[in-house]
Every structure is written in C-alpha cells, then in structure tokens.
Amino acid sequence: MMWLATLLTFILVGTSYGTTISDSITVWEWTQPDSYKISITVKARGNREEEVLKALQTADDYLRRTELEYTGGNFSLWPVREWDPQEKRYVDLGFRGSCVYTFHLKSPKEQGKIFKALEEAQGISSFKYTVNSTKWEVSWEKRERTLQKLKSKALKEILFQSNRFGKILKEKCTLKEVSFSPKYSPSFSTYKLVRTPTTPAPQPKRSPERIELKASYKLECNTK
Incomplete structure (x- = not known):
C-alpha cells in the first residue's frame, strides 16, 4: 500500500x-x-596454525558446495597466550581463528543446507559455529x-x-x-545461538x- x-x-x-x-x-x-539474511561465524582452535587453517578451510569448502549466495568468508587468525604468574611470562597456548559468512537466501528453509554442510564438515575437522543473526529484508x-x-x-x-x-x-x-x-x-x-544437530533453526516472522x-x-x- x-x-x-x-x-x-x-x-x-x-x-x-x-x-x-x-x-x-x-x-x-x-x-x-523477499530476501532472508543469516550471518554465521565459524571458529576453530588448535596447537598449530595449520590445524586452525585446515579446520576453517574444511568448513569453507563444504559451505561453497551448497551453491548458496553469500558475502564475507575472510578469515582471521591469532595466537592464544596466557600469563603464567609462576614463570612470570606469557605462555603460548596455540592459535584461534574465525570466519564470518552472510548468506542471502530466498527462504529460511534453505538455511538447513548450511547447517547440514557444517555438520558434515565437523566430521572431518574440529570447529564450532554460531548463528549471529537472522532477518528478512527487501x-x-x-x-x-x-x-x-x-x-x-x-x-x-x-x-x-x-x-x-x-x-x-x-x-x-x-x-x-x-x-x-x-x-x-x-x-x-x-x-x-550455538548450533548443534538437535537445535531447531530460528525462523523470524x-x-x-x-x-x-x-x-x-x-x-x-x-x-x-
């Protein structure tokens, strides 16, 4: 109107x-x-840079196979350090990495392909993912x-x-x-929310x- x-x-x-x-x-x-947007962050942690990069790459490969439209996909990698009061120095505890994706879908039902792809990728590499936000937009x-x-x-x-x-x-x-x-x-x-295989996918009105x-x-x- x-x-x-x-x-x-x-x-x-x-x-x-x-x-x-x-x-x-x-x-x-x-x-x-007419466009459903969902933002997802993939996170990984490992003792070596190669472990973290491999996990993020595995998730990326499976997401690309969905052939769904998305923006983002750039990754960040940083060392994890903790102060040791006895040694009085920082101790290296490995590395963390993350990657953010924003998908533009025709329907909330399509997000099931995303979750399925990530859960299959988790069977190969160790990582977690979080749904940051979902919304409808013109x-x-x-x-x-x-x-x-x-x-x-x-x-x-x-x-x-x-x-x-x-x-x-x-x-x-x-x-x-x-x-x-x-x-x-x-x-x-x-x-x-943090997705698990049994968590229902949110579908906003x-x-x-x-x-x-x-x-x-x-x-x-x-x-x-």
Whole structure:
C-alpha cells in the first residue's frame, strides 16, 4: 500500500518578478521483504596454525558446495597466550581463528543446507559455529523498483500542487528543482545461538518494511 504526506509548512517568497515556493512531500509504501539474511561465524582452535587453517578451510569448502549466495568468508587468525604468574611470562597456548559468512537466501528453509554442510564438515575437522543473526529484508532489486514507483507518485503530486498554488496565486507555476531522499525503516528479528544437530533453526516472522521517499521541490510562479 502506498501513502503520501504533504508537509504543512512551506517557504513562499514573493518578488516583483513573481513568487518562489519551496516545499517538500513524503511518500511511502509498505513492502514485503523477499530476501532472508543469516550471518554465521565459524571458529576453530588448535596447537598449530595449520590445524586452525585446515579446520576453517574444511568448513569453507563444504559451505561453497551448497551453491548458496553469500558475502564475507575472510578469515582471521591469532595466537592464544596466557600469563603464567609462576614463570612470570606469557605462555603460548596455540592459535584461534574465525570466519564470518552472510548468506542471502530466498527462504529460511534453505538455511538447513548450511547447517547440514557444517555438520558434515565437523566430521572431518574440529570447529564450532554460531548463528549471529537472522532477518528478512527487501532485496536491492525490489527496493529500486519500489523507489521508482514512489518517484512517479511524488512527481504527480508535485505537479498537482503546482497547479493548485497557481490557481490560488493567479499565476502560472513552473517546476524548477526537485530532489529525492530515500529513507528505510526495516523490520527484522535477530537471534544468537550455538548450533548443534538437535537445535531447531530460528525462523523470524516476515514483516513488511516501510520504504519512504522525501521529495523537495521549488516552484517559480509568474503572472500569466
């Protein structure tokens, strides 16, 4: 559903050459999200760098086999050290590593492929993984289509206002400038849990997202 709001205040400047009107309107539409996003962190620990890298690589290989769209996949690796009060020095305890993936899915059901792949990979290498967050969002393509519709709606309203102001002022009003400022009000749910084979996958409710567009414009009105 599409809505339109006109600000009650506007700038009207009268001169000997005519009248300049600066105003803005806001239009919006509630849009159903069509992309399901899930963020996952894979973590590993080992005595040697090679152990950690092998575990992260194994998880990465199995995730790639799902052929699901994702961003991220860059890994971090760092040494683990602990202060020994008796020896009065830091003791090396091995290495930790992590890798974050953000998947863009068509449905929450597809996340089952991710969990299955990771659980199979755990049978080969030792690592843990955490679901950082899940949410529904409007895809870039659908958002752009909605914004184009809102721009058309806003322009029609501006031209209507131009005609209305012209009748009130008994002048001919011409649109000289217009600029658009989009605004998003996403609705989402987030979860955080450590997955195990028996843990049910979270599936947040898909709620409409309000996509809003502000159109600022300037009219120049002159005597007919």
